[in-house]
Amino acid sequence: MNFDELLQVKVELKEKSYPIFIGSDFLMRIGELIEPYVRSRKLFIITDDLVSMLYLPMVEESLRKAQYDVYSLTVPQGESSKSLEQADELLENILKIGCDRQCAIISLGGGVVGDLAGFCASVLLRGVDFIQIPTTLLSQTDSSVGGKTAVNTTIGKNLIGTFHQPKAVFIDVHTLKTLDSQQVLAGFAEVAKYGLALNADFWNWLVDNGEQVIGLEETACISAVEQCCVIKSAVVAGDELEQTGLRSLLNYGHTIGHAIEAGAGMRGTILHGEAVAIGSVLATWLSAELNLCDQEIPVQITEQYKKWGLPVQYEYLKTPDLLSSMKKDKKVKGGHLNFVLLEKIGHSVLVEDIDPADVEKVLDEKGRKKHEFSYYG
């Protein structure tokens, strides 16, 4: 693939604006592409131990061929690496190797290393350049764009973090081919979220093309990634620091989703995207419960999510535990539950002060999978 064949989406943030390059099978030429976006020959790659086996040699070779000094740091794969302890270890290692304010940190991997590496880049020497090379569907369509960095705490997910925009994002959809199908579906939940909560045209496109995206058909993936990046960058450009409420619309499904994730344990019994899928469906039921949207919509959405193979209910979790977890959500102000809810497909709004009894009803009736027991006594 030639560079001029790469699609480009611009995130417009005045002096912090940056390009997102989208294409397939171009990582072996990243060394040539990256040049306008870094100021130093010294680059630190942060990746995880699975992605490092798959793509690190290719990326290192390309960067070295382009005369960069490359230092790679690998963390264990999985959500538990998104911790202050892990960030501390990485930062100490980078400082021991030696760096200055011109150096850049590159994240190579999914949302976990993206959030972690971005956090390190934002605090190292009060901020160094950051480049994202996302390799999961979730990170290519969501977490690599918009500059949110984070680590987790025992109190909840993503509660420590910064805003630190990357200098450029390089999305090679060819890397999705090695992703297992559960991870693809989990990423697709965030893709569906853009259509459901923000853009009816994209929702309609997904109804027609979603299966091809899930099947990793190249053209469909490039198109889905591009549309998600266009939608997300417009939202980020309108509300970079999540101050006007616009950016919070990207969190559709996340209030319940984060509670499900916390309940299931942060160590991975449920993937972030799977929890977001269930949270999105339940937020839609809650919207209908509050008469914000047509009663038919949650039925239609549940059917479509099932057709895609996305989860729509959870097992074993208890409503009081989920509710108490939701009260720790970042959108909670003054103890009131705030939710992003749906008015119609493609249009969501932030609604403040939701009565916990309504949430409880939806969780009890629609959230938990009911098992049918048969007794042959």
Ligand SMILES: NC(=O)c1ccc[n+]([C@@H]2O[C@H](COP(=O)([O-])OP(=O)(O)OC[C@H]3O[C@@H](n4cnc5c(N)ncnc54)[C@H](O)[C@@H]3O)[C@@H](O)[C@H]2O)c1
């Ligand atoms: N910053 C944001 O705006 C934002 C937005 C959404 C989600 N997130 C965060 O993103 C994280 C989830 O990201 P994720 O779903 O990418 O998880 P992840 O980074 O844990 O990646 C999932 C798994 O896929 C593996 N992997 C990565 N790329 C691969 C490839 N090409 N082939 C094979 N395996 C590959 C990883 O090693 C890992 O085991 C969560 O921590 C979430 O909070 C952040």
